[in-house]
Amino acid sequence: MRPAAPAGRGRAAAVWSGSGRRALVVAFSGPAVLVATGVAMLAWTWRAWPDPLVDFGRELYVAWRLAEGDALYADVAWFNGPLSAHANAILFRLFGPGLSVLAWSNALVLAASVGMVYALISRVMDRLTATVAGLVFLLVFAFGQYVGIANYNWIAPYSHEVTHGLGLALASLVALERWVRTEASWALALGGMAFGLCFLTKPEPFAAAFVASAVLLAPALWRRDARSLALFVGVALLPVAASAVLVGLAGTLGAWPSVIAGDVAGLRFYRAGMGFDEPVLRMAEVAAWSSIWLLTLAPALGLAWLARDTRGPAFPLFAGVASLLVLLAVADMQDWSESVRPLALVSLVAIATLMVIRWRGDRTNGNLLAIALAAFAFTHLLKMVLDVRVSHYGFALALPAALVAVTALSGWLPRWLDARGSRGDVFRACTFALLAVFAARHLEETRSRLERKTEWVGEGRDAFRSDARGILVNGAVARVRQSGAGSLAVLPQGVLINYLARTPASTPFVTFMPPEEILFGEDAWIDGFRASPPDLVLIVPTDASEYGRGSFGVGFGRSLAAWVRSAYLPVEEVRPAGAPFGVELLVPR
Numbered sequence: 001m002r003p004a005a006p007a008g009r010g011r012a013a014a015v016w017s018g019s020g021r022r023a024l025v026v027a028f029s030g031p032a033v034l035v036a037t038g039v040a041m042l043a044w045t046w047r048a049w050p051d052p053l054v055d056f057g058r059e060l061y062v063a064w065r066l067a068e069g070d071a072l073y074a075d076v077a078w079f080n081g082p083l084s085a086h087a088n089a090i091l092f093r094l095f096g097p098g099l100s101v102l103a104w105s106n107a108l109v110l111a112a113s114v115g116m117v118y119a120l121i122s123r124v125m126d127r128l129t130a131t132v133a134g135l136v137f138l139l140v141f142a143f144g145q146y147v148g149i150a151n152y153n154w155i156a157p158y159s160h161e162v163t164h165g166l167g168l169a170l171a172s173l174v175a176l177e178r179w180v181r182t183e184a185s186w187a188l189a190l191g192g193m194a195f196g197l198c199f200l201t202k203p204e205p206f207a208a209a210f211v212a213s214a215v216l217l218a219p220a221l222w223r224r225d226a227r228s229l230a231l232f233v234g235v236a237l238l239p240v241a242a243s244a245v246l247v248g249l250a251g252t253l254g255a256w257p258s259v260i261a262g263d264v265a266g267l268r269f270y271r272a273g274m275g276f277d278e279p280v281l282r283m284a285e286v287a288a289w290s291s292i293w294l295l296t297l298a299p300a301l302g303l304a305w306l307a308r309d310t311r312g313p314a315f316p317l318f319a320g321v322a323s324l325l326v327l328l329a330v331a332d333m334q335d336w337s338e339s340v341r342p343l344a345l346v347s348l349v350a351i352a353t354l355m356v357i358r359w360r361g362d363r364t365n366g367n368l369l370a371i372a373l374a375a376f377a378f379t380h381l382l383k384m385v386l387d388v389r390v391s392h393y394g395f396a397l398a399l400p401a402a403l404v405a406v407t408a409l410s411g412w413l414p415r416w417l418d419a420r421g422s423r424g425d426v427f428r429a430c431t432f433a434l435l436a437v438f439a440a441r442h443l444e445e446t447r448s449r450l451e452r453k454t455e456w457v458g459e460g461r462d463a464f465r466s467d468a469r470g471i472l473v474n475g476a477v478a479r480v481r482q483s484g485a486g487s488l489a490v491l492p493q494g495v496l497i498n499y500l501a502r503t504p505a506s507t508p509f510v511t512f513m514p515p516e517e518i519l520f521g522e523d524a525w526i527d528g529f530r531a532s533p534p535d536l537v538l539i540v541p542t543d544a545s546e547y548g549r550g551s552f553g554v555g556f557g558r559s560l561a562a563w564v565r566s567a568y569l570p571v572e573e574v575r576p577a578g579a580p581f582g583v584e585l586l587v588p589r
Contacts, residue, residue, distance in 0.1 A: 030131035034114055037135060041143045042107060042155070045446070048145075048453045048465040049103065049156035050496075052473045053540065056151040057496025058510055059160055060462075063088035064097045064499055073251040077508040079519050081254035082247045083200035083239075084160035097499075098461030103155050109167050110142055110154040116170040117403060123177060124370040125411035132435065133406045139439040141399045145449040146337060146391035146442070150466075153395055161254075162396045165205030166380075168198040172209050173372065176216040179228075180365050188228055192235030199236075200243055200252065203259050204383055204397065212376035216368065263518045268548035273393065275386025282341075282386035289341040292334070297409075299323075300430035304422040313425075320429030327437040336441040343388045343401035347378035350404055370407075377401035390442060406435065458500050468580045475576035476538060476583055477501045485535035491564070492552040494540045494583075506534040514547040514556045525560045529567075537568050537586040 050056040065076050066089030072078050078085060088102060095101045114134050121130035142154045151158045175191030178184060195213055198206045213232075220228045243252040250257075258264050268277065275282035300323065307315045351374045358367050377400035381388060388398050409431040414424030455470035456463055458477075466473070473496060480488055480501040487506035490497050495510040507528030509520060517525075542552055553561030568586035575582025 030127045034134040037138045045143045051150040052466045052469045053494045054149045055158035056156050061495045061499040063092050067092035080161045081200035082251050084164045100461040106155050113167045116174050124366050129411035132410050133403045140442045141395050145446045161201040165201030168194045169205045169209035189235045192232040196236035196239040208376045208380035211379045212372040215372040264515050269546045286341045300427045304417050304427040307423040307426045316425045316429040319426045320433050323430040323433035340388050344381050344385050346405050347401045350374040377404045471576050472579035479574050487534040488536045489534040490538045506532040514549045522559050539584040
């Protein structure tokens with residue numbers, strides 16, 4: 001007789017048997033597809049992520065100044081939590097300043113977030129649904145460019161607190177889900193730590209994490225498990241307490257005071273973003289798009305019922321291909337940028353349905369996690385609740401709700417159809433066709449935006465592709481360097497020029513737009529300029545009509561503009577050949 005193989009060799013043989021290989025392929029095929037897609041999207045959009053004038057320059061500038069020793073909230077005015085700015089500053093200290101440093105860091109944050117989404121949706125449904133959700137994340141939300149301002153993406157976000165906060169919120173949910181399954185204290189502690197760190201970013205992801213964590217912790221509350229609740233809360237308070245000691249209570253609270261006060265939210269820009277400027281019209285749009293989606297999905301439901309007595313893959317394949325051809329034929333008839341209008345309603349319906357299912361007896365961990373995800377998605381949408389969109393803030397705010405919708409269409413509804421005798425795989429095939437066209441239309445919009453980015457801005461690790469405004473930024477940077485100025489103020493926005501010229505601002509303030517005017521006050525701006533006047537001033541033409549304020553010096557910043565005109569003399573207009581407009585250069589009188 002042949003001697004028995006050692007136990008370890010036996011397990012290895014089982015893994016490399018036919019069934020073992022198939023299991024490995026199934027387990028790793030989804031993540032492999034997502035990795036390949038992420039790499040392809042990164043390469044396709046390579047160095048075309050930031051905007052040359054709006055927002056992202058602030059992210060680079062603040063990280064650079066903190067790495068140079070400035071103190072957040074003292075030397076650099078800031079209105080969000082302290083975590084992201086200090087994390088980026090640490091990266092600059094370790095690797096030196098550079099756009100590429102933040103880009104690679106953000107790519108890792110994106111990869112981790114996609115991985116956590118895959119893990120969570122695999123728990124509430126299956127790996128195929130999780131893979132489809134991950135593809136929608138990468139193809140539509142992570143790298144997309146749908147408006148003239150570029151930096152609403154995960155590689156060069158307008159605010160790192162948005163992506164860092166969402167990533168930490170997902171980490172908290174992953175850890176809490178593990179604790180619900182295993183009751184492992186370490187998982188509960190990790191969830192609390194991620195939750196506490198999330199508080200140090202922005203209110204939007206923290207509020208969503210709070211609601212979802214409350215759902216997952218509810219069983220502990222019901223059984224009066226004070227020890228578990230105390231562990232979660234205690235660990236969550238550790239980073240908050242450390243921040244209060246290191247940067248002070250005001251900095252630790254970040255944007256929460258302004259959110260509670262509601263002054264910034266009262267600007268027309270934010271009211272319109274929430275859909276509260278024309279609520280009746282926005283609700284009508286939600287109703288209209290809900291009807292469009294129902295009419296689009298109705299044939300798929302009919303095909304699933306008609307195929308109830310069939311077997312094999314032929315009918316799902318036929319249904320999927322037919323759906324794809326029909327959708328491609330009518331794709332130009334729809335404005336796909338507005339197609340996500342009903343996501344808040346979808347999230348609410350998902351919450352209600354899942355809670356009814358739980359009330360009827362499904363007390364599984366998967367059901368609890370599904371409720372938590374739907375609640376997370378709805379709460380994360382509140383900033384655009386009546387005007388949900390993929391573009392602009394939607395790249396982050398609408399993402400969780402979109403993933404819940406994908407899970408419902410690709411997983412929950414097909415399973416429900418299977419349980420009632422219809423063919424869920426037929427409906428799923430039609431859904432895949434719909435999601436493919438949805439992604440393709442958004443990719444086409446991104447492609448058209450990328451084609452306009454023909455100008456290179458910056459050098460070396462700071463180089464990126466831009467539209468024609470990049471010509472202006474390059475010219476302004478060259479002029480500042482030529483002047484030898486030790487300090488520079490760019491009004492009302494354009495601090496990327498400071499960063500690329502490596503010329504600091506003379507005051508803590510780096511942006512002078514209407515939200516900052518409300519947060520810091522124009523008197524504080526003027527006091528800062530009087531105490532430490534900059535060597536040079538650049539005034540960039542900026543239309544703030546979206547805030548309801550007009551241009552700088554007319555609709556906002558009037559007193560600051562008047563002070564600058566009295567203390568500084570305009571000497572030239574910096575407008576390189578090909579620039580769409582020029583900037584005014586002023587020197588002290």
